[in-house]
Amino acid sequence: KDNDTVVNKTSDNVTVDPNVELDLTKVANVTSAVVGDLIKYTIVVTNNGLSDATGVNVWDVLPAGVKYVEGGNFDAGSRNVTWSIAKIEAGKSAEVYVIVNVTAASNLSNTVFANSSDNDTVVNKTSDDIPVKPDVKLDISKVANVTSAVVGDKIVFTITVTNNGLSDATDVVVSDVLD
Numbered sequence: 001k002d003n004d005t006v007v008n009k010t011s012d013n014v015t016v017d018p019n020v021e022l023d024l025t026k027v028a029n030v031t032s033a034v035v036g037d038l039i040k041y042t043i044v045v046t047n048n049g050l051s052d053a054t055g056v057n058v059w060d061v062l063p064a065g066v067k068y069v070e071g072g073n074f075d076a077g078s079r080n081v082t083w084s085i086a087k088i089e090a091g092k093s094a095e096v097y098v099i100v101n102v103t104a105a106s107n108l109s110n111t112v113f114a115n116s117s118d119n120d121t122v123v124n125k126t127s128d129d130i131p132v133k134p135d136v137k138l139d140i141s142k143v144a145n146v147t148s149a150v151v152g153d154k155i156v157f158t159i160t161v162t163n164n165g166l167s168d169a170t171d172v173v174v175s176d177v178l179d
Contacts, residue, residue: 018051018118022088024125026112031128033102035135035166038069040099041127043112047088055117056085058096063110065132071098088116105134105167134167140174 025044033039043060047053062068062079072081083096102108108130115122138161145156159176163169 018053019049019090020047020051020053020116020119021049022046022053022056022114022116022119022123023048024112024114024123026125026127028127028130030130033108033130033132035102035105035132037102037132038099039066039102039108039130040071040097041110041112042095042097044093044095045085045088045114046093047090049119050090051118052090053088053116053118054086056088056094056114057116058083058085058112058114060098060110060112062098062100063108065102065104065106065108066100067103069099069101072096102132103166105132107131134169135165136163136167136169137165138162138169138172139164142176 023046025046027042029040029042030037041060043058045056045058058072059080059082060072062081068074068076068079068081072083074081081098085094085096088094109126109128111124111126113122113124141160141162143158143160145158146153149155157176159174161172161174
């Protein structure tokens with residue numbers, strides 16, 4: 001009779017982790033701004049890995065000098081705008097956005113962050129700096145204290161400078177050339 005020996009072989013258990021590599025791109029729709037302007041930041045989350053990315057979290061902490069307008073979920077206390085993306089397939093991208101209103105002159109720069117359930121390593125991308133100029137709109141009026149005069153009369157001119165802009169006007173110089 002042939003050999004009746006039973007051979008039992010077991011395999012080792014191998015844990016295979018997903019291959020998720022998130023990359024971020026953050027682009028503003030402007031390269032410069034004036035106080036009062038709206039800026040739209042478009043954020044593209046790309047999965048350069050070989051596995052689908054699930055449970056993707058994206059968050060952006062808004063810098064000082066801007067006010068949230070729309071896009072994502074905004075938490076006023078932390079100034080975080082957040083997005084949850086259920087899945088980004090391998091080699092694919094997802095796009096989110098946030099719109100802000102510029103409230104102060106400065107150089108705006110902010111950073112967006114992302115991670116996923118499959119790869120909790122946080123990636124980040126900082127936007128290009130956007131120089132923001134103040135919004136100063138000066139209006140000058142000059143009024144005399146009389147409507148007619150004769151030689152030798154004193155005339156008082158009152159000059160009023162009004163800033164109709166959204167920013168404070170600093171170092172304002174007014175000059176008046178008299179006849």
